[in-house]
Amino acid sequence: MSEPLAREPLTREPLVLGIETSCDETGVGIVRGTTLLANTIASSMDEHARYGGVVPEIAARAHLEALTPALAAALAEAEVTLDDLDAIAVTSGPGLAGALMVGIGAAKALAIALDKPLYAVNHLVGHIGAATISGGGFESEPLELPTVALLVSGGHTELLLVRDLVSDVELLGATIDDAAGEAFDKVARLLGLPYPGGPEIDRAALGGDRDAVRFPRGLSKPADLERHRYDFSFSGLKTAVARWVERHEDAGDPVPVADGAASFREAVVDVLVSKAIAACTDLGVPHLLLGGGVVANARLREVAVERCEEAGIRLRIPPLRLCTDNGAMIAALASRLMAAGRAPSALDFGADSTLPVTQIQA
Amino acid sequence: MLLAIDTSVGSSVAIVDGERVLAERSVDDSRRHAELVGDLMRQCLVEAGVSSRGLDAVAVGMGPGPFTGLRVGIAAANSFAFGLGLPVLRVVSHDAVALEHLRAQPGPLLVTTDARRRERYWSTYAGVDAAGLPVRLSGPAVAPGTGLDEAVTDYESYVRLDAERVPAGWLGKLAAGIRLHDREFAAPEPLYLRSADAAVPGSRKRVTERRLPEQRLAT
Numbered sequence: 001m002s003e004p005l006a007r008e009p010l011t012r013e014p015l016v017l018g019i020e021t022s023c024d025e026t027g028v029g030i031v032r033g034t035t036l037l038a039n040t041i042a043s044s045m046d047e048h049a050r051y052g053g054v055v056p057e058i059a060a061r062a063h064l065e066a067l068t069p070a071l072a073a074a075l076a077e078a079e080v081t082l083d084d085l086d087a088i089a090v091t092s093g094p095g096l097a098g099a100l101m102v103g104i105g106a107a108k109a110l111a112i113a114l115d116k117p118l119y120a121v122n123h124l125v126g127h128i129g130a131a132t133i134s135g136g137g138f139e140s141e142p143l144e145l146p147t148v149a150l151l152v153s154g155g156h157t158e159l160l161l162v163r164d165l166v167s168d169v170e171l172l173g174a175t176i177d178d179a180a181g182e183a184f185d186k187v188a189r190l191l192g193l194p195y196p197g198g199p200e201i202d203r204a205a206l207g208g209d210r211d212a213v214r215f216p217r218g219l220s221k222p223a224d225l226e227r228h229r230y231d232f233s234f235s236g237l238k239t240a241v242a243r244w245v246e247r248h249e250d251a252g253d254p255v256p257v258a259d260g261a262a263s264f265r266e267a268v269v270d271v272l273v274s275k276a277i278a279a280c281t282d283l284g285v286p287h288l289l290l291g292g293g294v295v296a297n298a299r300l301r302e303v304a305v306e307r308c309e310e311a312g313i314r315l316r317i318p319p320l321r322l323c324t325d326n327g328a329m330i331a332a333l334a335s336r337l338m339a340a341g342r343a344p345s346a347l348d349f350g351a352d353s354t355l356p357v358t359q360i361q362a
Numbered sequence: 363m364l365l366a367i368d369t370s371v372g373s374s375v376a377i378v379d380g381e382r383v384l385a386e387r388s389v390d391d392s393r394r395h396a397e398l399v400g401d402l403m404r405q406c407l408v409e410a411g412v413s414s415r416g417l418d419a420v421a422v423g424m425g426p427g428p429f430t431g432l433r434v435g436i437a438a439a440n441s442f443a444f445g446l447g448l449p450v451l452r453v454v455s456h457d458a459v460a461l462e463h464l465r466a467q468p469g470p471l472l473v474t475t476d477a478r479r480r481e482r483y484w485s486t487y488a489g490v491d492a493a494g495l496p497v498r499l500s501g502p503a504v505a506p507g508t509g510l511d512e513a514v515t516d517y518e519s520y521v522r523l524d525a526e527r528v529p530a531g532w533l534g535k536l537a538a539g540i541r542l543h544d545r546e547f548a549a550p551e552p553l554y555l556r557s558a559d560a561a562v563p564g565s566r567k568r569v570t571e572r573r574l575p576e577q578r579l580a581t
């Protein structure tokens with residue numbers, strides 16, 4: 001991919017800048033076709049720490065402050081100018097409405113100022129688009145389709161069936177209460193650990209016994225599986241951890257945090273991977289793709305690798321910088337839409353906090 | 363020639379050349395800023411018959427205004443200006459309303475706009491200065507809608523104007539005037555005038571009943 005122009009002089013791959021502001025990361029990424037040129041991410045995570053979770057208004061204020069500097073940084077990193085761009089892309093949903101609107105306002109204005117086409121795209125499908133990106137120190141094989149995709153972050157937990165990145169993505173299931181990342185944050189608090197919970201629970205679990213406590217696996221009983229085969233629920237698990245903590249406190253014993261963290265994490269990972277593998281098996285799809293910030297969790301990756309190997313499923317995990325929310329994945333998805341001949345989005349789209357995954361482009 | 367944007371109440375966009383408004387489009391809807399802002403910008407450019415490359419600055423209303431909508435206009439102004447390497451001329455949105463009104467009727471003026479939650483944003487003005495620019499006495503601030511007479515000193519001495527919109531044409535004229543006369547623009551921080559809605563979580567709530575010794579005996 002070092003000299004794409006030399007090899008294909010007549011079909012220049014589009015240079016696309018993507019803006020992502022659906023949650024607490026302000027992402028600006030630039031790709032040429034599927035080659036990564038820049039991936040700038042500014043996070044407001046620290047500002048949410050004292051609240052124990054993402055505060056939408058704080059996230060939106062931070063996006064406004066971070067966006068222009070992120071644009072400048074991404075262009076500098078990619079060593080391109082705004083005039084070089086072939087299109088602008090932006091996340092229009094799903095996500096936090098007020099946060100999305102900052103990116104949308106900025107993207108529309110940028111597209112009009114530069115007179116460039118604008119693509120409004122689906123954040124969740126963007127996470128799949130991340131798997132098409134290569135460059136920046138890693139090479140990527142073409143995304144093998146169909147694939148099942150498990151997206152897990154602080155804002156969402158979804159199981160998708162992807163037959164075609166730009167035209168056929170189906171929602172198999174999703175969380176019916178907390179997102180997986182949210183469960184990590186809340187349980188971290190129960191265990192007296194700081195925010196964000198994911199890395200803290202990972203750290204606390206080192207040396208803990210993951211079989212110490214058998215915490216419940218949400219929606220995994222036969223009766224639940226009938227109606228919610230591919231859905232997730234983490235609120236019961238959270239309550240179980242709270243009870244377990246209280247039992248120790250009431251008895252005047254110290255809470256065995258390492259065991260609790262390891263056992264909780266095991267319950268989350270188990271249910272995530274089990275359902276993802278069940279989807280692959282049921283549907284006869286031997287490919288699984290992971291995405292979302294919770295992919296940073298080492299135990300999740302480990303269990304996914306083990307069980308996929310056992311089941312004969314090819315597992316694909318993009319580099320972490322592309323798994324967390326970022327603008328490059330938004331640009332990459334738009335680039336695929338352009339390659340498929342899709343027209344730009346009309347200028348009157350808004351933020352859709354519940355944009356369905358079937359709506360790949362707004 | 364500048365592009366002017368205000369989304370502190372509804373959405374309003376204009377192309378302004380000094381004192382001349384070449385195009386102005388406004389929609390009073392106070393919820394659909396993100397949907398509207400792009401079309402309004404494009405319509406104004408078309409109507410004024412100018413290319414974005416023919417502009418030399420972007421003026422934007424920094425509020426006061428409800429957070430979500432206000433940010434859309436500021437984000438748009440920032441990135442439009444960034445895209446073309448133009449300066450952003452930030453002004454207090456109420457000052458644009460005051461300019462329009464004071465040009466027609468000089469004298470002490472109280473401008474208010476909807477702050478939701480039964481509150482009003484307000485600013486007071488003495489009149490215009492020698493350059494014809496509004497002289498703000500106090501505000502912008504936020505007060506309960508029914509308590510403005512208490513919040514505003516000498517409330518009775520002002521003509522009160524409850525503005526339903528901030529016209530971007532006047533905002534553009536104001537910015538052009540401030541630039542021409544080398545006056546001060548507003549600060550880069552939006553005039554939210556309220557802190558972000560967030561509560562630091564309190565102590566944990568128990569999920570199990572605390573078992574007391576008597577209860578143990580009873581069972």
Ligand SMILES: [Zn+2]
Nearest residue numbers: 123153292325
């Ligand atoms: Zn995400």
